[in-house]
Amino acid sequence: MFSRAVRPAANLAARQAVAASSRNMATLREIEGRLKSIKNIEKITKTMKTVASTKLQRAQRVMEAAKSYGQASESLYKNAEAVAPAEGKTLYIIASSDKGLCGGTHSQLTKTLRRSLAASDSSSEAEIAxxxxxxxxxxxxxxxxxxxxxxxxxxxxxxxxxxxxxxADQIMQLGHSYDKINIVYNRFASAISCEPDVINAFSTEALTASPGFSQFEIEDEVLDNLKEFSLANAIYWALAEGHACEISARRTAMENASKNAGDMINRFGLLYNRTRQAVITNELVDIITGASALN
Known part of the structure; x- marks a missing residue:
């Protein structure tokens, strides 16, 4: 039995031991919950990486097919030696998407647009689609x-x-006459790299005024149709390349996220084991201290 002098100190030590044990258990539960959340995130990112890898192959096939459309119109303007006027009304078409989780794929298009507007003397008159x-x-x-x-x-x-x-039809229905149309898109450089680029779509006036236009037998009544068709070709090319870049960037982002989650799982697993060992040690110390006090 404890004496009256010893009882208060023993009770205080017991309460402190219980409080310390409760704090350690709360910390252990927090670490365990966080570890479980990170593992769930790792599963999601790995799944998204697998899905992106599967979609990337199809996106690359579509991109290669779309290039033939865009390059056909590009070769027409190149052979005609068409040149956009230095001044005039400009339309910028930004080819992005509604989806995120793909790094800076979309923000670099916005930065390219801002640089183009800053370098242009008529940036206030430029229109954006x-x-x-x-x-x-x-x-x-x-x-x-x-x-x-x-x-x-x-x-x-x-x-x-x-x-x-x-x-392209919606743009033509605006009824505006643009001297220059610049399509800002992401060019697919490789499976791990994409770069912002610009495709030029020339107006009917720029095409007819080009030095090499006379070598093409194009009737006047089909020029507007040619302009719309060439614009659709360029937009299709830009959308297809941008789509492939987006999926490639998403796959890379999910791969990096999975690696980071794996590193965090290792760190929190080590922290969890150390905290658990500390809780067990404290409980053993309490048991031994209590047994010694009873003796």
Whole structure:
């Protein structure tokens, strides 16, 4: 039995031991819950990486097919030696999408647009057509008044020529005469790299005024149709390459996220084992101390 002098000190020590044990158990539960959350995130990122890897192969096939459309129109302008006028009304078409989790794929398009507007003398008169909500949200923060047309629902599936034709038709229905049309898109450099680039779509006036236009037997009544068709080809090319770049960037982002989650799992696993060992040690010390006090 404890004496009256010893009892208060023993009770205080017991309460402190219980409080310390409770704190350690709470910390252990927090670490365990965090570890479980990170493991779930790792499963999700690995699954998203697998899905992106599967989609990338199809996106690359569509991209190669779309290049033939865009390069056919590009070769026409090149052989005709068409040159866009130095001054005039410009339309910028930004080929992004509605999806995220792909690194800086969309933000680099916005940066390219900002640099182009800063270098242009008539940036206040330039108009912007945005394909995809991601870049629209970014552009709206610095020049919302220049946006004349926007499209959403892009990026859900692999782009088709019909999508590009609808976008080109909506642009033509604006009824504006543009001297220059610049399509800002992500060019697929490799499976791990993409770079922002610009495709030029020339106006009818620029094409007819080109030195080599006379070698093509094109009737005047089909020039407007040729302009719209060439614009649709260029948009399809830009959308297909941008889609492949987006999926490639998402695969890389998910791979990096999975690696980071694995590193965090290792660190928290080590911390959990150390904390658990500390709890067991403290409980053993309490038991031994209590047994010694009883003796």
């Amino acid at each position: 945005v394909i995809g909500d991601k870049c629209k949200a970014q552009i709206s923060r610095f020049t919302p008044e220049n946006i004349v047309l926007s499209f959403n629902g892009v990026g859900q599936n692999t782009p088709t020529f019909l999508d590009a034709a609808v976008i």
